[in-house]
Amino acid sequence: MNNYDKYIVQKGDTLYSIAKKYGTTIAEIVDVNTLTSNMLYPNQELFIPRGSMDEVYVDKYITKGNDTIEKIAEALNVTPSDLGKYNDFGKLILKSGQSISVPKTLRTYKIEEGDTLMSIMRKTGLTAEQILELNAGNWLKTDSVIYI
Numbered sequence: 254m255n256n257y258d259k260y261i262v263q264k265g266d267t268l269y270s271i272a273k274k275y276g277t278t279i280a281e282i283v284d285v286n287t288l289t290s291n292m293l294y295p296n297q298e299l300f301i302p303r304g305s306m307d308e309v310y311v312d313k314y315i316t317k318g319n320d321t322i323e324k325i326a327e328a329l330n331v332t333p334s335d336l337g338k339y340n341d342f343g344k345l346i347l348k349s350g351q352s353i354s355v356p357k358t359l360r361t362y363k364i365e366e367g368d369t370l371m372s373i374m375r376k377t378g379l380t381a382e383q384i385l386e387l388n389a390g391n392w393l394k395t396d397s398v399i400y401i
Contacts, residue, residue: 257285257300264295269341275301278338310387310400311339311354318349329355362401364393377401 260271268279268291281302282288293299314329322342326333336342339354362377370381370393377384379401384393387400 260299260301262293262297277302310357312357314353314355316351359400361398363398364395366395
């Protein structure tokens, strides 16, 4: 299994915590390991897909008092199912001030001569922190391609 990491389940692990740790989804772990339930056991061996979400990054959304999963999904242009892949809705009680993980598709941007961090922020709608986080370790220089 070349495109997989082997993981040994530890006491207290859940499919959600493992998926979050490895940047994959519960569904992918279940599919790869042909699991018939969500029950995990210490020392159980799982195969975790590598790089399964390379084209997605996770943003955060802070809930408001009248939010529902459907309203959040519609406002952020994602599906309720996609939100479910990144959040443990079994433990989530929607109330004001909670942080929800929101999957966003990565796009690329070719830096042009004269671009500054401010001009890239204006063109992409991202904050400096988001640009730098998505491109950690990459120099932001003319003709380089960055994630946005």
